[in-house]
Structures are given as C-alpha cells and as structure tokens.
Amino acid sequence: MSNEHSMRRVTAIRNGTVIDHIPSGQAMRVLEMLGIGGATAVPVSLVMNVPSKKMGSKDIIKVEDRELTQSELDRLALVAPDARVAIIRAYSVAEKLTINLGDELVNVVRCTFSNCITTNLREPQSHRLKVVQRDPLQLRCHYCGRPQNLDELAKNVL
Amino acid sequence: MTGLITMDDLTNEEILSILDDAERLLPVARGEMYLPLLQGRILGNLFFEPSTRTRMSFETAMKRLGGDVVNLGDVKTSSVVKGETLFDTIQMVDGYTDIIAMRHPRQGAAQYAQDAARVPILNGGDGAGHHPTQTMLDLFTIKQAHGRLEGLKVVLAGDLRYGRTVHSLSHALIRFGCELIFASPRLLNMPEEIVSDLRSQGANVIETEDLYGSMADADVIYMTRIQKERFADEDEYARCAGAYKLHARHLSDVKQDMIVMHPLPRVDEIDPSVDKTRHARYFEQAFNGVVARMALLCRLLGVTVPAKIEGGAL
Numbered sequence: 001m002s003n004e005h006s007m008r009r010v011t012a013i014r015n016g017t018v019i020d021h022i023p024s025g026q027a028m029r030v031l032e033m034l035g036i037g038g039a040t041a042v043p044v045s046l047v048m049n050v051p052s053k054k055m056g057s058k059d060i061i062k063v064e065d066r067e068l069t070q071s072e073l074d075r076l077a078l079v080a081p082d083a084r085v086a087i088i089r090a091y092s093v094a095e096k097l098t099i100n101l102g103d104e105l106v107n108v109v110r111c112t113f114s115n116c117i118t119t120n121l122r123e124p125q126s127h128r129l130k131v132v133q134r135d136p137l138q139l140r141c142h143y144c145g146r147p148q149n150l151d152e153l154a155k156n157v158l
Numbered sequence: 159m160t161g162l163i164t165m166d167d168l169t170n171e172e173i174l175s176i177l178d179d180a181e182r183l184l185p186v187a188r189g190e191m192y193l194p195l196l197q198g199r200i201l202g203n204l205f206f207e208p209s210t211r212t213r214m215s216f217e218t219a220m221k222r223l224g225g226d227v228v229n230l231g232d233v234k235t236s237s238v239v240k241g242e243t244l245f246d247t248i249q250m251v252d253g254y255t256d257i258i259a260m261r262h263p264r265q266g267a268a269q270y271a272q273d274a275a276r277v278p279i280l281n282g283g284d285g286a287g288h289h290p291t292q293t294m295l296d297l298f299t300i301k302q303a304h305g306r307l308e309g310l311k312v313v314l315a316g317d318l319r320y321g322r323t324v325h326s327l328s329h330a331l332i333r334f335g336c337e338l339i340f341a342s343p344r345l346l347n348m349p350e351e352i353v354s355d356l357r358s359q360g361a362n363v364i365e366t367e368d369l370y371g372s373m374a375d376a377d378v379i380y381m382t383r384i385q386k387e388r389f390a391d392e393d394e395y396a397r398c399a400g401a402y403k404l405h406a407r408h409l410s411d412v413k414q415d416m417i418v419m420h421p422l423p424r425v426d427e428i429d430p431s432v433d434k435t436r437h438a439r440y441f442e443q444a445f446n447g448v449v450a451r452m453a454l455l456c457r458l459l460g461v462t463v464p465a466k467i468e469g470g471a472l
Contacts, residue, residue: 117262117266144287
C-alpha cells in the first residue's frame with residue numbers, strides 16, 4: 001500500500017462512518033466499545049492527537065463500508081460524549097448523528113462491582129446502568145446501586 | 159408500591175403509617191388474639207443464604223395473620239444447585255405465591271428479582287446491600303423506646319462495611335433528622351459512597367474508632383457483629399473481630415433512656431452483663447421483627463390493618 005493511498009484513506013472514504021472530535025487518546029477505547037478489533041474485516045483508519053481548534057487535540061476514526069447504528073454510537077457516550085458522527089455515502093455526508101446519553105445505559109456495559117447479581121453471565125435480564133450525573137459522568141447499577149468505575153467500564157462492554 | 163427493595167421505596171409518611179399498623183398488630187403478634195387478615199395468601203420464603211430470625215419471623219408473621227408459607231428450603235437440595243438462574247427460580251415461585259421474601263448473597267439480587275416478578279418482593283438482605291425489613295423493625299424498636307424517630311443521636315458500631323442492616327438503617331435515620339456516629343475499626347468503616355450519599359443529603363455524620371467515647375449523649379447504640387463470612391482473609395477477620403466488647407460497666411454514664419440494639423446473632427460484641435440492664439433492647443428488637451413484617455406483608459398485599467383491632471378468640 002503506497003503512502004499516498006494511506007493518506008487518502010484517512011482524509012476521505014467512499015462509504016462508511018466517520019467519528020470526529022473524540023477526546024485525544026480515547027480512540028482505542030472507542031474501537032473497543034464498538035467491538036472493532038483484529039477480527040474486523042472492513043478497513044478502519046485511526047488518527048490520534050491531531051490538532052483541533054475546538055479541543056486542542058483530538059482523535060478521529062473512519063470505518064469503511066459500515067454504517068454504525070444509533071445504539072452502537074450511544075455506547076460512546078461513556079468515553080466521547082461530544083463526538084460528531086457522519087454517515088458517508090459516495091464520498092458525501094449523507095447523515096449526521098449525535099451521541100445520546102439517555103437516563104440509562106441498557107445492555108451496553110456490565111456493572112463493575114464483582115458481587116453484583118449481574119456478574120452471573122447466565123442471568124438473562126438486561127444490564128442497566130443509571131446516569132446519576134452527566135458532567136462529570138457518574139453511573140450507578142440499577143440492581144446493586146453501586147457507583148461505577150469509568151476506567152473499568154470499558155473492559156465490561158457487552 | 160410493588161415490593162420493598164430499599165428504604166427509598168417508602169416515603170417517611172409510609173414508614174410512620176406502617177409502624178402505626180405494627181403497633182396495633184402487637185396483640186396478634188404475641189398470639190393474644192387471632193386476626194386472619196391474610197387468609198388464603200401464600201408467602202414464598204426464598205433464602206439463598208442462611209437466616210434464622212428473618213426467615214422465621216416472616217413465617218411467623220404470615221401464620222399469625224392466617225396466611226400460608228412455602229419455603230425454598232436448603233439451597234443445596236433445590237434447583238439452584240443444578241444451575242438454575244435466579245430469573246428462572248423467581249418465574250416459578252412467582253406463579254406459586256402472592257408475595258416473596260428473599261435473601262441472596264449477591265448485591266442487587268432483590269431488585270433483579272422484582273424486575274422479573276409479578277408479585278411483590280420483600281428484600282430480606284442482598285449481599286452487603288440492603289435489608290429494609292430489618293430497618294423497619296429497628297425503627298419500630300427505636301420509636302417504641304423514645305416515642306419518636308426525629309432528631310435522635312444514634313451510634314452505629316462494629317462492622318459498618320459489610321453490615322447491610324446499618325446501611326439501610328443509616329439511610330432511613332437521616333430522613334428523620336437523626337445525628338449518626340459511625341464507630342468502627344478502620345478496615346470496617348462505612349463504605350465511602352454511603353457516607354458521601356448521606357452527607358450530600360445534609361446528614362450530620364461523624365466517623366470514629368472510639369465507641370466508648372461516643373456513648374455519653376447517645377439515644378441509641380446499635381451494635382453489629384463482625385461477620386466472618388464476609389471476609390476472604392482469615393487474618394483480616396482476626397484483626398477486626400472483638401474490636402468492641404460492650405460490657406455493663408461501660409453504661410454507667412449513658413443517658414437513662416438510651417437503648418442498646420443489635421440485629422443478632424451476637425458473638426462477643428455485647429457481654430451478657432448488658433442483658434440485665436435497662437438499656438438492653440435486642441431481644442425485644444428480635445420479637446419486633448414479627449410485628450414489623452406483619453405490617454409490611456399487609457401493606458404490600460394491599461390489605462388494610464383495621465384502625466381498631468378486634469380479633470377472634472384463640
């Protein structure tokens with residue numbers, strides 16, 4: 001792959017999803033929360049720590065040939081609540097999506113408390129974390145009521 | 159109101175109203191009269207963890223009111239040992255009963271069960287989480303002794319980290335403007351998030367390791383057992399066990415009407431010499447478990463406790 005081709009892939013994609021204005025250094029966690037890893041077949045481009053007028057520096061992710069759904073994007077509220085998302089079709093922005101942090105995250109992540117009833121993976125009920133404060137973000141498990149450690153939550157993505 | 163999972167499920171008015179119901183039910187709880195308010199109703203007792211007082215008092219409460227009880231029995235001989243999920247167990251018992259009392263080692267299990275069930279769930283303890291029916295009997299005992307709940311000074315001592323009774327009780331007491339003193343060995347301090355919650359609600363909370371120095375103007379001293387089963391580490395248990403041993407000689411300078419409470423079972427934290435003092439209230443407290451649970455069963459099953467109780471002859 002030529003260097004020129006690689007640059008073009010980062011700057012423009014034909015079809016897919018662009019996630020911009022990710023807080024600097026959070027791109028890897030965003031990929032983790034979207035379940036995009038080594039087994040992902042579609043091309044994924046990632047730039048980190050690039051200059052941003054609004055944020056000072058930021059990360060950007062471009063996922064080709066895959067339009068992320070609103071519920072997938074809502075997961076990002078945990079690590080990149082102000083990210084901007086564009087669905088690209090034929091090199092043009094076809095849709096702009098915003099990440100919604102509702103009052104509750106349902107089946108997005110598992111509670112981080114080791115003795116919570118939901119740590120039994122065979123239990124079929126939804127995993128539910130309530131948003132108790134938005135800035136800074138504070139979440140509590142609907143079941144055990146324990147406050148959540150946001151650093152550990154990324155490991156508990158469902 | 160569906161079930162009772164935490165004390166947040168009850169308003170202060172509801173708490174006081176249920177305690178009033180309990181007061182009127184005392185002759186029925188003592189077996190002095192028969193009042194079959196819950197005839198034809200079935201309570202499912204699901205205790206996934208050992209329990210003596212809570213399970214037996216639920217059963218007694220139901221039977222004193224003419225209702226029936228079915229028990230999960232020993233977890234080792236139930237479907238749980240075969241790997242049945244809590245969800246499935248609840249689905250089954252939900253069909254058999256009108257109300258469920260449950261204790262489970264996992265925190266959040268009661269809320270989980272309530273979300274899965276049609277019938278009300280009474281949380282009889284979920285891990286180190288909540289134990290609201292214990293709180294109701296504790297509040298009943300305090301109100302019986304002092305005639306009020308408002309503005310009392312309450313010392314909670316012992317295992318405040320793992321002791322679910324003190325978690326639920328603290329949340330309830332601050333709603334009535336009580337001042338709380340948490341006396342515990344440092345390893346067993348009240349969880350930080352609970353202290354922070356209580357303070358954010360305007361509570362006056364003092365944390366100390368000095369139990370004996372905190373008793374002089376207390377209205378209630380609430381002792382708890384250091385729970386061996388909550389420790390993964392034997393050495394840690396040994397360091398904390400026996401941190402406080404309340405003896406009658408410690409009570410010479412306390413207020414005349416101060417009461418000593420304990421959710422029981424006790425080990426060494428209250429010396430038997432205290433039993434004979436005017437302050438000991440833990441055995442009445444254990445009895446009150448029946449009357450408080452009678453009132454709760456009626457409330458959750460939508461049965462009104464008559465303003466004047468006139469039961470049938472025994």
